[in-house]
Structures are given as structure tokens and as C-alpha cells.
Amino acid sequence: MPVRVAENSVPSQVSGTNSEHTSPPACTLLSVGQAFSGTQNVSSLQKEEAWRVNVRIQGCDLEHGYLCGTMEALNVPMADTPVVTFWEGEIVDTKNYTFNTGKWEATPDDDKRHWMKFQCFEPLLSQVEVDGGKSLNLSNYPYIFMRWKEQYFVNVGTDCGLTIAGFYYVCFSCSDGSINGYYYDPNSSPFQKLELKSTNEGRSGFSFSSYELQ
Template sequence: MPVRMVETSSPSEVSGSTTGNTMPQPCTLLSVGQAFSGTQNVSSLQKDEAWRVNVRIQGYDHDRGYLCGTMEALNVPMADTPVVTFWEGEIVDTKNYTFYTGKWGATREDDIKHWTKFPSFPPLLPKVEPDGGKSLDLSNYPYIFMRWKEQHFVNVGTDCGLTIAGFYYVCFSCSDGSINGFYYDPNSSPFQKLELKSISVGRLGFSFSTYELQ
């Protein structure tokens, strides 16, 4: 939810086979109720700024490659309260979704430019370029790639000074639950980085405010 303004790892195996299970395996750190906390960098030529961000997963359907949740930005300069948005996500599983977005104004060149910013992606690139990675076997890959698209504001109006026109390219680490992402919107500062860590709500004493989603 930016202001509108003008991990190196190799896969255990990257296979071209389409037999068997080629989708990413379910990950316990990517499940309903799981919470994440971190920052989003919204730096531009005019300023250097990072917002504190909390994310909670509200829904997850592995077979459909779908998940959804809420994102809360806590220290947005022009907002009197934390700004909460509801987002829906696509899991790049080569069955339901590939690495090519095909919407939201993103070209294949935009896709490759953003995915390659994740150190875990380059080993996949040769098989992604022809068709978005339809032949990739991601079942044992230690990272899950996703797109998150904010759908609406939960607790503020559209006149809050923020935009949700774009979407996030996301890379999730199955080993520690960390999330890295880059926001894409041609009308916002490029490559705004999202960095989140998985948190234990009970152990760390962290909790989100309660919001009713409709």
C-alpha cells in the first residue's frame, strides 16, 4: 500500500518432468492464522522511509493456489490510524498460476525483472522464460513464489492518500517463514521492498487489532 509517487539457495532438484506432484508442498508456516511482521521500504528520490507492516493469513487453499489475508501499515505519515487492507494471493504452482502474471498491467518483461530480484529465482529462469514455468517441478523447492493483490481498504476510505492499484511479487521461505516482496505499480516508486518475518503470537506477545471482513 505505497504512497502514489512519480537469500541465495539452489533447489534440491529442478525437473522438467510433468509427472507426479509438481506443485509446491503445503508448508506449516504458510497457514491460516499465521502472522508476519516487518517493514515496507517506500523510499524514492525525494525521501527515505520505511513503514512497519503486519500481515495475517486469513484463508488458504493449496489445491487452488489461493490465499488471502490482511495487511496493516502502522506508521503511515498521512494517516491518523494504522491502515488495513484486504489482499488475495496467487501461489505460483505451475498448475493454477505460472510466473507470468498476465494482468494488472504487468508484462512478461516486468515479471522477469521482478522475479530475478529474488536470489532463489535464477536457477528456475531457463524453464520459466518459454512458458512461465509450466513444466517446472516445484514440489521440493524450498521457496514458494506468490503474487499478492490488495482488493480494498478495511478501515479507511480511498481518500487516505494511499494506492492499492498495484500488486506484490512475493517469495516465501519454507525453512523459516520469512517473506520478501517487491511492489509493482507503474505510477508508484519502483521496487518498494517488503520484508517480513514469521512471528509467534503467544511467545512474542504480539497481536493484531480485530477487523470484520465483509
């Protein structure tokens, strides 16, 4: 299933380069059980439509740059029920993962075009162009950049009419827990936007239907 990047203000100061790799800032809003809700705008030559989307984080390991979770898309035209997928994510921490994707049919130019959609990425661009951002110290940066790759459908078959061949470029705001991103798949409509906000009531404020992940 195919995610936007909010027009957040650019941080007044960018962390300098550092030979020591440190994990991204710990954030209580990016933790196991946290739920988010919002919309995904899906556009085509014929029309533009917005799906309601819910996301829940099922696992998070900042030390190894890993997280995973479920994504539930509602009011999908070709589906009779909400469509749930399981995704795994790479956290750009310059230790485990850099801004260079290097897979999933994404070229360096694709990476640059998508990361540049995030206003808060602009202060990092010059260093990313030099070494993929390997020498950046992102430990105190107020945003966390990630890639989310859907792995399989949880509650429907692959004949549901949707594709999970692509992946999301994602930006997470540590200040308010908002998640914004763009879906990339060379065979799908470009720059499909996802905008999510952390649910106000924390872990108890949103309830998914029960699904068993295998």
C-alpha cells in the same frame, strides 16, 4: 499500499521438469492464522522511509493456488491510524498460476525484472523463459513464489492518500517463514521492498486489532 527479497542462498539442486503438476510443499508457516511482521521501504525522489507492516493469513488453499489475508501498515505519514487492507494471493504452482502475470499492467519484462530480484529464482529462469515455468516441478522447492493483490481498504476510505492499484511479487521461505517481495505499480516508486518474518510465538504470538471483513 505498496514489499524485498532476502539474500537467501541459492538451493543446491533445482527440481527437474515434470509433466505432472503437484502442489507446493505443505508448510506449517504458511497456514491460516499465521502472522508476520516487518517493514516496507517506500522511496521517492525526496526521501526514503520505512513503514512497519503486519500481515496475517486469513485463508489458504494450496490445491487451488489461493491464499488471502490482511496487511496492516503502521506509521504511515498521511494516515492518522494504521491502514489495513485485505489482499488475495496467487501461488505460483505451475498448475493454477505460472510466473507470467498477464494482468494488472504487468508485462513479461516486468515479471522478469521483479522475479530476478529473488536470488532463489535464478535457477528457474531458463525454464521460465521457455514456457513460463509450466513444466517445472516445484513440489520440493524450498521457496514458494506468489503474487499478492490488495482488494480493498478495511478501516479507512479510498481518500486516505494511499493506492492499492499495484500488486506484490512475493517469495516465501519454507525453512524459516520469511516473506520478501517487491511492489509493482507503474504509477508508484519502483521496487518498493517488503521484508517480513514469521512471529516467534506462532499464531498466539501476535495480535491484530479487531476488524470485520465484509
